[in-house]
Amino acid sequence: MVNNVLLVDDNxxxxxxxxxxxxxxxxxxxxxxxxxxxxxxxxxxxxNNFPELIFLDINMPTMDAWEFLERYRSIANKEQAKLFLLTTSISPQDEAKKKDFPEVEEMLYKPLDVKIFNHIVTKYFPAPTT
Structure with missing residues (x-):
């Protein structure tokens, strides 16, 4: 379970x-x-409720994901967020740029679905063992 998810997409x-x-x-x-x-x-x-998961569209008109990520680096609480890029097609240029941003966990194809979201939560936010 995650407390807060942030979606950033111009659509x-x-x-x-x-x-x-x-x-x-x-x-x-x-x-x-x-x-x-x-x-x-x-x-x-x-x-005061910083998201634990951020899904960011790569191609947006006024500020694309790369510019967003450059500015995101100056935000204080960002360490707790897992950040994922979303796209309809993964280009070699985007794959190359992604390497400059270690804060990005993965690049995923849109749209997200329940199965993909559940996989992300299970992988990155495992339930505590008792």
């Missing part, structure tokens, strides 16, 4: 679908969606 329908799949998984308490990287960065700088 309203994609955010809506991802939010529904995450809710259906039952593994996230809160989901916040932003259609612009700048607004998401402002949220991250001000929130």
């Amino acid at each position: 309203r329908a994609t955010n809506f679908i991802h939010e529904k799949f995450i809710a259906k998984s039952g593994k996230a308490k809160e989901v916040n969606c932003f259609m612009a990287g700048q607004r998401a960065l402002e949220y991250l700088e001000q929130t």
Whole structure:
């Protein structure tokens, strides 16, 4: 279970679908969606409930994922977040750029679904053993 998930994608329908799949998984308490990287960065700088998972679309119009990531590096609480890039097609250029950003866990194809989200939560947030 994760407390807070952040979705950053300029496509309203994609955010809506991802939010529904995450809710259906039952593994996230809160989901916040932003259609612009700048607004998401402002949220991250001000929130007291920093997300544990961030899903970031690579290709957005005013601020792409790479510019977002450059600015994300200056945010104080970022160490606790697992960051994933989302794309409809993984290009060799994006794979090469990803290597410059060790804070990115994985690059995934859109759309997310319940199975992929559950896999991520299980892999990166394992349940504590008793």
